[in-house]
Amino acid sequence: MRRRRSLDDQGRLADIAHSALxxxxxxxxLDFDLTIGVLLIVALLVIPAATARRFASSPERMAVGAAVAGIVAVAGGLFASANLDSPSGPSIVVVALLLFVVSRIRFSRSAGNGR
Structure with a gap:
């Protein structure tokens, strides 16, 4: 009996250690997932605004442009996510980043002032 009890104690100790790990x-x-979520949210707030800044002449127009860029990024990202079987959050951010890069290249070439 004593041996069986010690095996039971070892099993309980292993269960406790397993549960703790x-x-x-x-x-x-969960902490890593929360951090990634915060980064995705910040990217979705900043990138469309940076995209619209190149074309806006006033803060109001920049806000409207950022909203349009954000809507396009979300729609494009969800479309890409569905077709490429990729996570939706990063897909949205990648589309937003592509919009930003394209706007920088296209606007810089057409304006010629390097702003």
Missing amino acids: LGVALAIL
């Missing part, structure tokens, strides 16, 4: 791994994963 699983909890630590889950906490790290």
Whole structure:
């Protein structure tokens, strides 16, 4: 009986250790996921505004342009996500970044002032 009890104690200790390690791994994963989500949200706030800034003559027009750029980025990102079987958040940010790069290249070539 004594031997069986010690095996039961070792099993409980292993269960406790397993649960503790699983909890630590889950906490790290949730913290990482939260960080990635914050970065995606910040990117979606900043990139459309930076895209619209090149074309806006007033803050009001910049806000409207940023909203349009954001809508286009979200629609394009969701379309790409569905067709490429990729995560939607990063796909939206990539489309927003592509819009920004294209606007920089196209606007710089047409304006010629390097702004």
